[in-house]
Amino acid sequence: MKSPSYVAHLARNSSGNTLALIAAISAGILILILLFALSYTRLVGSNQEQRTAVEAAALAAAKEVSRIVINDPNFGYVSLSDAAPIGKATAAGDNYFMPVNGINTMMGTIRLDLIIADSLGNLPMKALAKRDLANLKLAKEKLVTEIRQSLTGAGSSKDIDGNPVNPYTAAESAYNQNLVRMSGNASYVPNSMKLTLGSISAPMQTNVPVPKPTSYANVDDEQAMNGFYMSGVNIPYDGEDFVFGAIGDSLKLVDPRKFAETQSGVPYQMPSVVKAEADQRIQDQADKSYKTIHAQTCAATASVYDPKPAPGTLTISFPDQMPPEITSINSILSLPNMNGPGPIDIKKSTNGDYPEPGSSLVPNTWSGGGTPNGSTVASGAYYDWLRRSGARMNADQAVKLLTEPLTNSGLPSIHIFSVKPDGTIQYNYDPSLDTAPYWVASENQMYGVAMDALGSSNGNGYDVHIRDYGYQPGTINGGKHGGEPLKNAQVVVPIAMLRSGQTIATVGSRRLEIASSGTSGTMFGGDCGGSGDGATWNWIGSPPPGPPTKVTIGGVQYKIWPNATGGPSxxxxxxxxxxxxxxxxxxxxxxxxxxxxxxxxxxxxxxxxRFRHAIPFVDPVDGSNKKGYKTKKNDPDD
Incomplete structure (x- = not known):
């Protein structure tokens, strides 16, 4: 009887031990699960922390890179982003700040101007656009070199105010500030930050508009979206390749798997994406060991698109009389004597603006290559006016402007063309232009004279003077004004605003659809100088040769001074x-x-x-036959 009792006791003890063993094993498994969950949570937290930190670093670096500015000999200040003329470090020799040109904006501008030139069949303009594209590629390489140096932390880059720009320092600071430390003991591995400049394989919408109207855009669905160019694809025109960088209107995180230092499938590189990668060291709370986590991401840079609200005016001036042959701008370009056989005399002012004291006019070299004629220089001036408007110029109006009829009353007049905010063109006509005030020639800019350009049916001969204030942009080669416009009250006209229910077509010319406010009157401002005689000849340093010859034209008496041969001009x-x-x-x-x-x-x-009536006269000093210009009308008879 004892044996069964013993067996039962053993059975109960065995059952209790089994329960204890199961409980112990279960507790151990639970502890392991909890430890794994804790480690997994710590690992996930570390990865999230690392991703947040490296994203902040990439965005900070891209922001700094977008601020870097260089000074280029062909374009002036260049950056990934546009900037209005407000930067304290961009002042020209006249102490006024200069604009900054975004690399994408210039790419879009040159492509637009090439399309306009090609639509016009204007070979000089096409040559200038292709020259600008070649120079832009050089400027891009210079900017890329500057940016890549800055990404190492060893560069000396500056922004528009002259402040140092160091993307590497900014990235490290942003990384450390965004370490949440939810994962326990974690820290940035010093000097592990690496920044790389490159591109992304997936096209991205830029903020540079395609040409308007769309019939001039010459793009397909892969090259443009929502009326803006796409990055990272070739958008060729007329045998030239155009590639835009991945630069939008705001900073953007992009997929690092699509990043490449050298992008395939494009004729040249436009790197504008920053890849940031860094290491973070964390300690495992279970075994106290350290692990290193590596993370990376990319950010695209950004540009503040400059609308160029007042790019400057194009004017056609007739201070003496408007000849009947001049019916449009194209009629000027087509004048036989503007197309050869002799070249136009092109000069530039040195040591200041001519004819201010100390300045002089010296021979200039045509930047388009070769020996230009008058039509070539006038076409180049038109091109320089177009490019100041950037990529927003309405291509159709720019093409039709050359054949737009000019109002010709036969009176002295000035014809003013302005670009409106929407890229369309406004035409104003002022029939009260006088010989004076005279406009200076800007330092290092182009001043051309085509003598005897027109023998008119009205019996008069005309010379053509071309003042191109935007011929050479920038402070390196563009003189003390950097190719910026001349502040001039004569060209300031109210920009016509549409009334309710009106369109451009109902406001302006039926042919060109250019908005016109008609006659705008005489507009001499305080900066136009004092009253007094104008004169033909400029003789700095001594009295003019004389006496003047007096002529009567249209019942009005004028004076013509003999030629100051050998003068500094x-x-x-x-x-x-x-x-x-x-x-x-x-x-x-x-x-x-x-x-x-x-x-x-x-x-x-x-x-x-500007057309000047070249009047034949006999030099009262030596008796020779010469030509000269009349002075300001109603000169005193002295």
């Missing part, structure tokens, strides 16, 4: 008047500390094509 016939008493439209000078450029928000003179 080097001109046979000039259009700058006589120093001392002449009214001059001159550039303003800003304060020593610099100032926002006044022609950014209000139009100044960018290009002027």
């Amino acid at each position: 080097g001109l046979v016939r000039n259009d700058f008047g006589l120093p001392g008493g002449l009214p001059l439209v001159q550039f303003l000078l800003g304060p020593a500390g610099g100032l926002d450029r006044p022609t950014y928000l209000q139009n100044g003179a960018s290009v002027d094509i």
Whole structure:
């Protein structure tokens, strides 16, 4: 009887031990699960922390890269982003700040201008657009080199105010500030941050508009979206390749799996994406061991697109009389004597603006190559006016403008063309232009004279003077005004605003659809100089040769001064008047500390094509036959 009792006792003990063993094993498994869950949570937290930190680093680096500015000899200040002329470190020799040109904006501008030139069949303009594209590629390489150096932390890059720009330092700071430390003991591995400049394989919408109207865009669905160019694809035109960088209107995180330092499938690189990668060291709370987590991501840079609210005016001036042959801009380009056989005399002012004291006119080299004629230089001036408007110029109006009829009353007049905010063109006509005030020639810009360009049916001969204030942009080669417009009250006209229910077509010319406010009257401002005689000849440093010859034209008496042969101007016939008493439209000078450029928000003179009546006369000094220009009308008879 004892044995069964013993067996039962053993059975109960065995059952209790089994339960204890199961409980112990279960507890151990639970502990392992909890430890694994804790480690997994820590690992996930570390990865999330690392991703947040590296994203902040990439965005910070991309922001800094977008601020870097270089000074280029062909374009002036260049960056990934546009900037208005407000940067304290961009002041030109006149103490006014200069604009900054975004690399994508310039790409879109050149492509647009090439399309316009090709639509016009204008070979000189096409040559200038292709020259600009070649120069843009050089400027891009210079900017890319500057950016890549800055990404190492060893560069000396600056922004528009002259402040240091260090993307590497900014990335490290952003990384450390975004370490949440939800995973326990974690830290950034010093010097593990690596920044790389490159591109992404997936096209991204930029903020540069395609040409308007769409019939001029010449793009397919892969090259543009929502009216804007796409990045990372070739968008060729007329045998030239155009590639845009991945630069939008705001900073964007992009997929690092699509990043490449060298993008395939494009004719040249436009790197604008920053890849950031870094290591984070964390300690495992279970075994106290350390692990290193590596993370990476990419950010696309951004550009603040400059609308260029007042790019400057194109004017056609007839201070003496408008000849009947001039019916449009194209009629000027087509004049036989503007197309050869002799070249146009092109010069530039040195040591200041001519004819200010100390300045002089010296021979200039045509940037389009070769020996130009008058039509070539006038076409180049038109091109320079177009490119100041950036990529927003309405291509159809730019093409039709050359054949747009000019109002010709036969009176002295100025014809003013302005670009409106939507890229369309406004035409104003002022029939009250006088010989004076004279406009200076800007330092290092182009001043051309085509003598005897037109023998008119009205019996008069005309010379053509071309003042191109935007011929050479930038402070390196563009003189003390950097190719910016001349502040000039004569060209400031109200920009016509549409009334309710109106369109451009009902406001302006039926043919061109250019908005026109009609006659705008005489507009001489305070910067136009004082009253007094204008004159033909400029003789700096001594009285003019004389006495003047007096002529009567249309019942009005004028004076013509003999040629100051050998004078510092080097001109046979000039259009700058006589120093001392002449009214001059001159550039303003800003304060020593610099100032926002006044022609950014209000139009100044960018290009002027001016016809002067060359009047035959007998030199009263040597008896020779010469030609000269009349002075300001109603000169006193002295």
